[in-house]
Amino acid sequence: GENVEQHPSTLSVQEGDSAVIKCTYSDSASNYFPWYKQELGKGPQLIIDIRSNVGEKKDQRIAVTLNKTAKHFSLHITETQPEDSAVYFCAASFNDYKLSFGAGTTVTVRA
Amino acid sequence: DAGVIQSPRHEVTEMGQEVTLRCKPISGHDYLFWYRQTMMRGLELLIYFNNNVPIDDSGMPEDRFSAKMPNASFSTLKIQPSEPRDSAVYFCASSFSNGELFFGEGSRLTVL
Numbered sequence: 001g002e003n004v005e006q007h008p009s010t011l012s013v014q015e016g017d018s019a020v021i022k023c024t025y026s027d028s029a030s031n032y033f034p035w036y037k038q039e040l041g042k043g044p045q046l047i048i049d050i051r052s053n054v055g056e057k058k059d060q061r062i063a064v065t066l067n068k069t070a071k072h073f074s075l076h077i078t079e080t081q082p083e084d085s086a087v088y089f090c091a092a093s094f095n096d097y098k099l100s101f102g103a104g105t106t107v108t109v110r111a
Numbered sequence: 112d113a114g115v116i117q118s119p120r121h122e123v124t125e126m127g128q129e130v131t132l133r134c135k136p137i138s139g140h141d142y143l144f145w146y147r148q149t150m151m152r153g154l155e156l157l158i159y160f161n162n163n164v165p166i167d168d169s170g171m172p173e174d175r176f177s178a179k180m181p182n183a184s185f186s187t188l189k190i191q192p193s194e195p196r197d198s199a200v201y202f203c204a205s206s207f208s209n210g211e212l213f214f215g216e217g218s219r220l221t222v223l
Binding site for chain 2: 041044046100
């Protein structure tokens, strides 16, 4: 089955700086790569996703890049704000449904 | 829509007791998923349904776990008998075909 590794496990950044989270996956058949944000006591919420026919996607301060050859994808958050503090999960799937999640990255934005 | 609704939000029970977790998906969504989240294993897919039919239950840990979806607006995840290692947050999620996955707020289970 698919194996997704996520790094780093924790990330502390100064407000206004950028944050980058990296994931690698094992199954070359995977073609859907979503990113979720989970706040304390809540369920994960989709923040951005990318499919294998696209190399990069951007939505305001967040962007995701995908390198299918190297089997890795990354989340970039620019101009971080305190409300960006949360746990972020990457995931990979070949059929949109059976998502394999990374272990998560706890992001802390220091004011 | 109110989103995916799960109950109970918190459950504390003793080993050996039966536990039933409930989920109401977003109206119109034809896929429903049950996930388990623990510190050690992260987010694991237990089972998912399409149009009320179980499609893949390969993530269900053992026979003590069972899930049903009697209609499009209701699903249950049952653990019988429960064990301390079942302690986790259980999430229900729903989606349209090829659509965004919407998670509920989870049911935190503690088995003593």
